[in-house]
Amino acid sequence: MHFLTKDIYFPPVEEATPEGILAVGGDLSIERLLLAYKSGIFPWFEEDEPILWWAPEERMVLFFEDLKISKSMRNVLNQNKFKVTFNTAFKEVISHCKKIVRKDQPGTWITNEMVEAYCKLHEIGVAKSVEVWLNNELVGGLYGVDLGHVFCGESMFSKVSNASKVAFIHLVKFLEQNNYRILDCQVYNDHLASLGCVEIDRDDFMMVLQHGISNLKT
Numbered sequence: 655m656h657f658l659t660k661d662i663y664f665p666p667v668e669e670a671t672p673e674g675i676l677a678v679g680g681d682l683s684i685e686r687l688l689l690a691y692k693s694g695i696f697p698w699f700e701e702d703e704p705i706l707w708w709a710p711e712e713r714m715v716l717f718f719e720d721l722k723i724s725k726s727m728r729n730v731l732n733q734n735k736f737k738v739t740f741n742t743a744f745k746e747v748i749s750h751c752k753k754i755v756r757k758d759q760p761g762t763w764i765t766n767e768m769v770e771a772y773c774k775l776h777e778i779g780v781a782k783s784v785e786v787w788l789n790n791e792l793v794g795g796l797y798g799v800d801l802g803h804v805f806c807g808e809s810m811f812s813k814v815s816n817a818s819k820v821a822f823i824h825l826v827k828f829l830e831q832n833n834y835r836i837l838d839c840q841v842y843n844d845h846l847a848s849l850g851c852v853e854i855d856r857d858d859f860m861m862v863l864q865h866g867i868s869n870l871k872t
Contacts, residue, residue, distance in 0.1 A: 667856060677695075722848065750795065786821045793812070795821050838859070
């Protein structure tokens with residue numbers, strides 16, 4: 655594990671601990687965040703903790719052709735009751751993600767410092783959001799970091815049933831239509847697995863990230 659200084663630098667991802675922690679400290683400046691994501695690294699820490707930078711051995715991703723849409727979810731989409739927009743309410747989306755109560759998590763990992771940092775990334779066109787509206791109210795959405803060929807999803811929220819799934823599905827369709835390689839979902843959870851996401855080796859993820867290779871599946 656490395657302790658960062660003011661220098662904008664990260665060690666190779668292979669030097670991460672077995673748990674996936676690569677480095678501690680540094681800051682959430684635009685320059686450092688851009689280098690992190692381009693290097694296969696992301697910040698994940700809680701309030702009052704030092705910044706932890708992660709590069710886990712297994713990376714949760716979605717290959718677009720593997721997207722799972724249940725019959726009930728198809729019915730929801732066919733009803734067209736939700737309106738979906740892109741990049742119209744980024745700060746509101748990340749703020750809702752910050753406030754949402756999640757099972758097995760006592761608090762949020764989206765600190766005030768992270769909200770400020772990702773809003774700055776949004777201002778330069780790198781952090782992006784998907785918004786889901788019902789009767790002109792923001793009821794769901796997600797945000798992440800757009801690297802041009804890989805979209806790194808950060809967090810999603812729902813205030814009504816299925817709203818975050820609607821955002822996720824619309825994002826996947828957009829990425830597929832615009833020739834992105836994969837959707838990076840970072841770490842495993844059951845919800846993502848139910849949507850078709852799978853874990854791949856860090857080395858394979860880095861091949862996609864750095865070289866655009868998309869034919870990992872045989």
